[in-house]
Amino acid sequence: MSIQLTLAARYMAGRKLRTFLTTLAVIFGVTIVFGLNGLLPAFSEAFRQNMLASAGKIDLTVTSASGGTFEAEVIAPVRSVNGIDEATPILRQNAILPTGQAVNAVTVVGVDPESFSQVRPHSLVLGRYLQAGDKNALVLGEKLAEEMGLKLGDIFTLPSAAGATDFAVVGVIATQGVLGVEEVYVPLSTAQAMFNQAGRLNTIEARFAAQADRVQVAAAVQAQLGNRFKLGEIEGGGQFLSALAMGQIVLNLFGVLALAMGGFIILNTFRTVVAERRRDIGMLRALGATRGMVVGIILAESLLQGLLGTAIGMLIGAGLAYSLIGLIRPIFEQFLHMSFTGRPVFDIPVFIWALVLGVGITMLSGLLPAISASRVVPLEALRPMVGVAAQRAARRGAWVGAGLIGLAALTLISGAPKAAAAGAFLVLIGLVLAGPALVRPIALLFGRLLTVIFAREGQIAQGNMTRQPGRAAITASAMMIGLALIIACAGMMSSMEEGIGRYLAKSMGSDFLLMPASLVLGGGNVGASPELAQAIRDTPGVQDVTTLRLANSEARGTALQLVGIEPESFARVGGMEFMLGSEAQIYQELRNGRGIILNGVFAVRNPVQLGEWVTLKTPDGERAYQVVGVGSDLLNAKAATGFISQANLAADFHESNDLLLMVNKTPEAEVTAVRSALDGLVKQYPALTVMESTEWRETMIGMFGKVVGSLYFVLIALAIPSLIALVNTLAINVIERTREIGVIRAVGGTRRQVQRMILAESLLLAILGIAFGILAGLWLGYSLVGAVGVVGFKLTYFFPATSVLIATAVGLIFGVIAALLPARQAAQLQIVRALRYE
Amino acid sequence: MAIIQTNNLSKVYGSGDAVVTALRDVSLTVETGEFVAVMGPSGCGKSTLLHLIGGLDRPTAGTIQLDGDDLSRLSDTRLTEVRRRKIGFVFQFFNLIPVLDAVENAALPLILDGMKLAAARATAAEWLQRVGLDGQTSHRPDQLSGGQQQRVAIARALATEPALVLADEPTGNLDSRASDEVAGLLRQVADEWQRAVLMVTHDPRIAAYADRIVFLKDGSIIDQARLNGTPLEGAQLVRDKVEAL
Amino acid sequence: MGGEALWDVKPAQIYSTLARLKESGGICEQTVDGDGEGPDRRVYAITEKGRAELTAWFDLPIEREHQRDEVFTKLMLALATGEAEPHRIIQIQRTKLYQDLHDLTAQRRLANPKTELAHILLLDSIVMHLEADLRWLEMVEARLDEIQRQPVPEPELRPRGRPKKNS
Ligand SMILES: Nc1ncnc2c1ncn2[C@@H]1O[C@H](COP(=O)(O)OP(=O)(O)OP(=O)(O)O)[C@@H](O)[C@H]1O
Numbered sequence A: 001m002s003i004q005l006t007l008a009a010r011y012m013a014g015r016k017l018r019t020f021l022t023t024l025a026v027i028f029g030v031t032i033v034f035g036l037n038g039l040l041p042a043f044s045e046a047f048r049q050n051m052l053a054s055a056g057k058i059d060l061t062v063t064s065a066s067g068g069t070f071e072a073e074v075i076a077p078v079r080s081v082n083g084i085d086e087a088t089p090i091l092r093q094n095a096i097l098p099t100g101q102a103v104n105a106v107t108v109v110g111v112d113p114e115s116f117s118q119v120r121p122h123s124l125v126l127g128r129y130l131q132a133g134d135k136n137a138l139v140l141g142e143k144l145a146e147e148m149g150l151k152l153g154d155i156f157t158l159p160s161a162a163g164a165t166d167f168a169v170v171g172v173i174a175t176q177g178v179l180g181v182e183e184v185y186v187p188l189s190t191a192q193a194m195f196n197q198a199g200r201l202n203t204i205e206a207r208f209a210a211q212a213d214r215v216q217v218a219a220a221v222q223a224q225l226g227n228r229f230k231l232g233e234i235e236g237g238g239q240f241l242s243a244l245a246m247g248q249i250v251l252n253l254f255g256v257l258a259l260a261m262g263g264f265i266i267l268n269t270f271r272t273v274v275a276e277r278r279r280d281i282g283m284l285r286a287l288g289a290t291r292g293m294v295v296g297i298i299l300a301e302s303l304l305q306g307l308l309g310t311a312i313g314m315l316i317g318a319g320l321a322y323s324l325i326g327l328i329r330p331i332f333e334q335f336l337h338m339s340f341t342g343r344p345v346f347d348i349p350v351f352i353w354a355l356v357l358g359v360g361i362t363m364l365s366g367l368l369p370a371i372s373a374s375r376v377v378p379l380e381a382l383r384p385m386v387g388v389a390a391q392r393a394a395r396r397g398a399w400v401g402a403g404l405i406g407l408a409a410l411t412l413i414s415g416a417p418k419a420a421a422a423g424a425f426l427v428l429i430g431l432v433l434a435g436p437a438l439v440r441p442i443a444l445l446f447g448r449l450l451t452v453i454f455a456r457e458g459q460i461a462q463g464n465m466t467r468q469p470g471r472a473a474i475t476a477s478a479m480m481i482g483l484a485l486i487i488a489c490a491g492m493m494s495s496m497e498e499g500i501g502r503y504l505a506k507s508m509g510s511d512f513l514l515m516p517a518s519l520v521l522g523g524g525n526v527g528a529s530p531e532l533a534q535a536i537r538d539t540p541g542v543q544d545v546t547t548l549r550l551a552n553s554e555a556r557g558t559a560l561q562l563v564g565i566e567p568e569s570f571a572r573v574g575g576m577e578f579m580l581g582s583e584a585q586i587y588q589e590l591r592n593g594r595g596i597i598l599n600g601v602f603a604v605r606n607p608v609q610l611g612e613w614v615t616l617k618t619p620d621g622e623r624a625y626q627v628v629g630v631g632s633d634l635l636n637a638k639a640a641t642g643f644i645s646q647a648n649l650a651a652d653f654h655e656s657n658d659l660l661l662m663v664n665k666t667p668e669a670e671v672t673a674v675r676s677a678l679d680g681l682v683k684q685y686p687a688l689t690v691m692e693s694t695e696w697r698e699t700m701i702g703m704f705g706k707v708v709g710s711l712y713f714v715l716i717a718l719a720i721p722s723l724i725a726l727v728n729t730l731a732i733n734v735i736e737r738t739r740e741i742g743v744i745r746a747v748g749g750t751r752r753q754v755q756r757m758i759l760a761e762s763l764l765l766a767i768l769g770i771a772f773g774i775l776a777g778l779w780l781g782y783s784l785v786g787a788v789g790v791v792g793f794k795l796t797y798f799f800p801a802t803s804v805l806i807a808t809a810v811g812l813i814f815g816v817i818a819a820l821l822p823a824r825q826a827a828q829l830q831i832v833r834a835l836r837y838e
Numbered sequence B: 001m002a003i004i005q006t007n008n009l010s011k012v013y014g015s016g017d018a019v020v021t022a023l024r025d026v027s028l029t030v031e032t033g034e035f036v037a038v039m040g041p042s043g044c045g046k047s048t049l050l051h052l053i054g055g056l057d058r059p060t061a062g063t064i065q066l067d068g069d070d071l072s073r074l075s076d077t078r079l080t081e082v083r084r085r086k087i088g089f090v091f092q093f094f095n096l097i098p099v100l101d102a103v104e105n106a107a108l109p110l111i112l113d114g115m116k117l118a119a120a121r122a123t124a125a126e127w128l129q130r131v132g133l134d135g136q137t138s139h140r141p142d143q144l145s146g147g148q149q150q151r152v153a154i155a156r157a158l159a160t161e162p163a164l165v166l167a168d169e170p171t172g173n174l175d176s177r178a179s180d181e182v183a184g185l186l187r188q189v190a191d192e193w194q195r196a197v198l199m200v201t202h203d204p205r206i207a208a209y210a211d212r213i214v215f216l217k218d219g220s221i222i223d224q225a226r227l228n229g230t231p232l233e234g235a236q237l238v239r240d241k242v243e244a245l
Numbered sequence C: 001m002g003g004e005a006l007w008d009v010k011p012a013q014i015y016s017t018l019a020r021l022k023e024s025g026g027i028c029e030q031t032v033d034g035d036g037e038g039p040d041r042r043v044y045a046i047t048e049k050g051r052a053e054l055t056a057w058f059d060l061p062i063e064r065e066h067q068r069d070e071v072f073t074k075l076m077l078a079l080a081t082g083e084a085e086p087h088r089i090i091q092i093q094r095t096k097l098y099q100d101l102h103d104l105t106a107q108r109r110l111a112n113p114k115t116e117l118a119h120i121l122l123l124d125s126i127v128m129h130l131e132a133d134l135r136w137l138e139m140v141e142a143r144l145d146e147i148q149r150q151p152v153p154e155p156e157l158r159p160r161g162r163p164k165k166n167s
């Protein structure tokens, strides 16, 4: 082992608590990065496996490029292609089952029994398979039957456009898992009738002839069908996978932030290491060690520290991943109907990523102190030991920091949301740089407050903290990140909560809503045929009804969800917020010709002007629509969406089912009376539920609140490194001041007083961190809220008072907890040994 | 042969009103095998002189020839190399690395110079034996007495076989008996191993071990005493004493 | 006991000492006849008076001799007369003292503490006196300027004979 590593290892072993805390800081970040990165592939892997398991038997799938339905006749050209052994027409639709059932949703697969069995062989478990001539017969998987407690001959009710359709269970087959939603098989014609899609399909599955050239056959099929159609794997997984990818990014971001906090902790440790060892370093220089060697010794130590932390972090991360999988597996299997055999996958890139981050950040944090160590002149070894006197805050850093904050303020004033968001990060950096200069004023300000509680010790604590403004500021910086994250997220959340309330009132302002139990699976919801809306219109006490319909398309390379509205009634009952165009005119223009309102999500990706033409993919080819407005509603705030008239939706996309109905009552009608009338009408449509809008809005906001609540827990957990930072700094301080503490005890200070002194100092440090955190958090939150506005979701910033209180409380609690161990250590110092300590 | 030769060496600290002239035109020569003591009141510039000669600091004016090199002209890297190869330091506070044991401490300059660890340890162990520290080679500094620590420091200073050993108050922290041992050891360094030894001390008895004493005052050499001769004359002194009875 | 050097005495010295003691009456001489082979041997014995004197010597403390310091005298005269440079006097004396100290420490290093401890202790006594002298010189040197500033007192003129007239 080289001298650098020997020295590093020995020095680290000599300061066990500090080494432990510093390592912990690395461990925390690496655990998150490594564990979760290892875990996520398990999800996508499990998902892919499930896909392949069913898709493996299907050689080719044909779907419409737009994702919609198409004429049944398309089957003929497919069959005609040389090399296609058999092709089968399918109408597949997700159906949400009425609440109270063991299963929430199934995929209804309308099949032509004979050809379907050819393409997708099945193994019968009970009863018989579907036969030609069956009408309301249904076959389902073994597992689903078991879960729903269905036996042969039982009735299975599925929601349909006409309300509900009853089926008799005629057979049970071995389960074929697809996409987590269980499939039930019904005759094609029945399905077409049920979903109002007479003579239409949305999938063709085909089997290749033996020895056919797969690529050639696929190309031939594509040539036959043209670009209205898409070949390939089963669709629908992409969304899930991209959600996973998004999750991965967010989790990695958390990991990186945790490691950044770790970086500050390491920085403090190594600054202390260098300060503590000036004599040793000077000695080494006197003995002929070059500057490079000195840098090497410190970096070797940080390398060792990083490796140690990373290795342990990887172990814990792996453990975390395995135990999380154990927790998640049953959830997956029950709710997503996916067999989850995945294990965490720790492949080489995950190792490398964790290693690069863990060791990289540690060594990066060690670099500055290492460089300052190399500046130690040999003479330092010879100067007699002088106690650590007050350090002066670095002037230059303070000015640069102030400059950055000033710049950030300018971006804020400029009103450009993107610049302001970037400016928020400048604030973070600026605070870190200006930190040391702010330590004294803040300490003086709050120190006075502290002396109220700690009459004698407060003064000493305040003096002690300001002695090492650099160290205090770095500690505060670590805390700042943790707390700022809490406050910024909370600021966003509370603004969104208010914003959602406002948007709900605007776009869902009707008295009643009739909606599917789940609004998540856009294309998968079964709507209601137009008769329902008509029946409601005829109900006494109802003044107005408007409906929303849904189809999928693509424009300018972006997947676009199309909402069909009836402009006139929509303007009266529903509504949205417009960013471009005047409201009255827009609805007018929507009715004439092909007009479209695009929402912010789409407009951000593809900037559009009023009057511009966009080409939409429809099941029958491309159609040009003219942009009449840009605006957003809440339901579709997350997806790129276009709003067109229902007439156009029916003509171009063959979609005339109502997915969501909004109802206004007459002013004099009784709420309860209208509601019970609506309940009666909806009974035949198990997919729809009647809700009073106020009630629904409250549930929505309540749900949002729950999400926010759980998010707080994650954020508070993420703030844990700031606790480590505090403990580390206090431990460093106690060691550094061993002799002084000895003197205090020798001249009559009690153990309790020493403890209180450390506690006071810890609280003061925490207050510093809190102050930084609140400032940075509010700034970050404010500019992020502004940035959300860019997506067409205009929010007013709400001061997150609660979370400022929470962050303050968390910070103070951390301050108390952090003081426990160092205070004990300080109080238990033996006076004589402390006095002899060098 | 002259190992060190300084010419009108001056060192000024600070600037403006706060200038301190720590050394003023000091010209000093030390030969191989010569043991020179530097004495003088506190603050007269003894340590400063040693630091300049040891390449730990740079002079304001004047030159220092060390074994042919002009130290005031060398780059930091070269100076570091000179320190590593040609100079051994012994300090008042021993300055051992606390986390290394006796052998490792003594071997440190060898290791820094790139010697293989095993070889460095062997050489260091040999030197520890020569300075009379046999049993405690695997002890850490905090397990050694002051005198033993200073022996380790001397072994460390000698391990690279430097031409010059510099000692700044090497007995400053030791009792009289350990002081005598350390001073005797430095005498041996000059006599047996033919190194030049330059030592700063406040203790006349320790200075008397040297071949020559240089007296400094206010940064200048005010006097030099060459102590030659044999113990025989000392014997005469004792005889007189006995006779006086 | 305590090393060769300490007990190494010349015969002539012994005889002169014995003669002195006999004269003062501290010892008396008895002649013993040789047994025919060797010469006659003289044997000395302590007298009553001699024993009393020895007891008194052991019992009384030894008076140290102060003020017989020639260096001090030299310095004072140099200061008072200006005939010599006081610094030079100090330097010369210091070199001498260091030379002695150097020789002594060398000798002391050669002495074997296992067999010659008495000798070493005697050496230490001299070493310490030399050290004290050196420290004293150091002190004087440091304060030489101060002494020079304190004027030598003018001797008081005591008129001898009759006072002059017309004064
Ligand atoms: N880094 C420095 N900056 C300013 N002045 C210094 C510095 N180092 C030494 N001095 C001054 O230079 C003078 C000589 O200092 P030096 O350390 O050489 O004295 P010394 O003879 O070794 O004293 P001592 O016997 O007390 O160790 C002193 O007046 C001291 O104040």
Ligand SMILES: [Mg+2]
Pocket (backbone or CB within 6 Å): B046, B047, B048
């Ligand atoms: Mg000194």
